[in-house]
Amino acid sequence: MDYQSLAKKILAGVGGKDNISHFVHCATRLRFKLKQPELADTKALKQLPEVIAVVNSGGQFQVVIGNQVNEVWEAIKALSGEGTNSPNTASETETQSREKTTLLARLIDIVSGIFTPFIGVMAASGIMKGLLALAIACGWLTDKSGTYQIWYAASDALFFFFPLFIGYTAGQKFGGSPFITMVIGGALTHPLMIQAFEASQSASGVKEYFLGIPIIFINYSSSVIPIILSSWVSCEIEKRVKLRLPLAVRSFLTPVVCLAVVVPLTFLGIGPLATWLSQLLAEGYELIYRFAPWLAGAALGAVWQICVIFGLHWGLVPLIFNNLAVLGQDSMLPMILPAVMGQVGAVLGIFLYSKDPQQKALAGSSFSAGIFGITEPAIYGLTLPLRRPFIIGCVAGSVGGAIVGFAGSHSYSFGMANIFTLIQIIPSTGIDSTVWGAFIGNALAIMIGCVGTYCWGRSVGTSLPTTIAETSPPEATVSDEPSSSIILTPLVGQIVQVEEIPDPTFSGGLLGKGIGILPSKGEVRAPFSGTVESLFLTKHALGLRSDQGVELLIHVGIDTVKLAGAPFTAHVQEGDRIHPGDLLLTFDCQAIIDAGLSLVTPILITNSDDFGEVDCLASGEVTEQQPLLLIKA
Structure with a gap:
């Protein structure tokens, strides 16, 4: 790219x-x-x-x-x-x-702007915490060992010093100096303040004052709302102070005013008020959750991906952080995971039923990405355009979410909803029914999404409307029954066995049986009579269908999609009728080599499961239009 x-x-x-x-x-x-x-x-x-x-x-x-x-x-x-x-x-x-x-749009914009810069390291920290919990539960480590303590420090550092990180990104978002707001976050987690909090909680109950005003000490480690509010106040003060100070002293006097005013204001008022609000939100959520956990799970599982489409899911993310900070655990993240797995199951169903090479390849990559929590390729590329698979995926997420909610599963660290969430729900006491409930709920979400899409997801359409031709030319007479046929060589070059193709998607047979050719000439010619079913936007690959029902993918080079079509010229369009020897594509071999990419071209029968055998008839060097593959019924 x-x-x-x-x-x-x-x-x-x-x-x-x-x-x-x-x-x-x-x-x-x-x-x-x-x-x-x-x-x-x-x-x-x-x-x-x-x-x-x-x-x-x-x-x-x-x-x-x-x-x-x-x-x-x-x-x-x-x-x-x-x-x-x-x-x-x-x-x-x-x-x-x-x-x-709108107020909601502004809130979502603020939340996403604050949290997205470090979402990756947050997910990594959560995964590490989950892995450590699994190691403790399995007896691989003890919480007293040096190995555990070092890894725990690595996984917990972000969350312990959360006010520092949020202070920086909040300062950027609110239009002030991020270093001033970062220092405010540092003051909230300073060892002196933590010691003062511990002293205030002791039996003696030590009282401290700021200019005669009593201080309410609170442990702000891992907190979210106090630093966001303090950052907003600091940025508003900074903007006004800058306008009133001479340019010569503005760079250092502005931070002095902000820190001298906002830090005490945070400990005296903003912090206690925000903490009370945080506890109120957490208790309110828990009240709703306890009323009907299964109903909460069903609702979240059904609507989460819809929220993702419109970016509204950021409105719920602060609740997850707040639950973890106030309650030490969160029930929302485990109930969201089935919504992800429902879409994963849906694209797996598409992968299993699809005969279109582009759609099958997209489904395979979307499945692997979805397992790790990236569902946008699945949603925007497949399930949403095809409509019914998206609905089935949401239903699957709802069923799985209801089971997870009923099981009372909780997450003990933050992370993106993905396969690693299943280890983040392991409590300190070890694997119990809440963990097994989460496993069952997510397994069902994948199964329902997959089976439902495979059985009922095809009637709305089985190809991507933006890339695959919807009509066949009137002169094409495609047989619905597979029969034996011979595929001619579409390129001149050296035969490469399919298992030697330098890409696991092709060499592993995920897209069908076939062969590879290392071309010595930059031309692709028609290997049979049939139609052009699909032509990739970047022109590096095309899908053909013979009159005998054989569906063939010719993919010029490996990872050549990165070249954005530059070395390729298409001589046909989707829906065109073709005959053996017709020129389909031309390409610049040297340009592909100069880009550091492999020229090996997979030639695969994407519906090979519909046939008995696929035998290779050639070896070594091949020329144009000689027998290459024998397809037996």
Whole structure:
């Protein structure tokens, strides 16, 4: 993927760098705050092959990229300049736009802006905590061992010093100096303050005062709301103080005023008030959860992915943090996991029934990404466009969530909802019924999603409407019954056995039986009479269907999708009728080699399960249009 080229196209699509107030990224999305959202060209962005989807929701213009979002973000940041991430220089147009934004949209924008910069390390810390809990439960480690203590410090450091990290990102989000708000977070977790808290909780109950005002000491480690409110106050004071101080002393007197005012104000008022609010939220959530845990799980499992589509899930994330900080555990994250697994099951069902090579490949990659909590490729690329699989996935998530809620499963650390969440729900007492309930609920979510999609998810459509031809030409006479046929060589070159293809997706037979060819000539010609079923947007691969019902994938090179179509020229279109020897594609062999990519071209029968055997008829060097594969009925 050419990140610089893509970054330029995205910048143009969002209305140029001057239209960006600020932007961040999460696991798969670029999240823009635009000064004038109407200037964005959503249609043009959606047509980019590297863009999975475009969503305008929650006050954010979101461009879904996938796993390479960080590289794209870095490229955009380099092109747009440092000022893009500084929302404290809002224009009049932006201010008017902000006034029109709903309160919920502003809240979601604030929360996502604060937490997304370190969402990856939060997930990693949670996974490490889960693995340590598993090690303790299995007797591999003890909590007194040096190994455990070092790894626990690594996994707990982020959460213990949460106010520092949130202080930095909150300062950025609210348009102030992130280092001032970070210092405020440091004051909340300073050892002197923790010692004062412990002393206030002792039998003697030591009282301390600030200028005669009694101080309520609270342990702010792992807290969320106090530092967010304090950061907002600090940034508002900073903006006003800057306007009144001479330029010569502004750089050091502004922090002095902010720290001297906000830190005492936090310990005297903001902190206790925010802590009371945190406890109120946690107790309110627990009251609702205890009323009907299974109903809460069913509701979360059903609607979570819908919230993800519109970016509304960030409105629930603070509740998870708050539950962990106040209660030491959270029931929401385990009930969300079945919603993820329901979509994972749905794409597995699509993978099993699909005969379209592009759709099958996308389903395979979406399944593996979904297992690790990245569901955007599955949702935007497959289940949502096909509609019924998405609904089945939500139903599966609801059933699984109800079981998890009924089992009373809790998470003891934060993380993205993925397969590792199952180890984050192990309590300190070891594996119990709450853990087994979570396993059963998520296993059922995958099974229901998979079986339901396989059996009932096909009637709405089984191909991607944006890339696969929906009609067949009238002259094509495709047989519904498979029969024996011969596939001719589509390329000139050297035979490569399928198990030697340098890509596990192809060599492992996931997409079907076949062979590989290392081409010596940059031409792909038709190996039989039939039709062009699909042509990839980047023209590096195409799907063909013979008159005998054989479905063939020709994928020129390995990972050549990264070249964005540059070395390829298509001589056919989707739906075209083809005959043996017709020129289908031409490509520049040297350009692919210079890009550091393999030229080995998989030639696979994607519906090989419909046939008895697939035998290779050639070896060594092959020329044009000689017998290559024998397909037996």
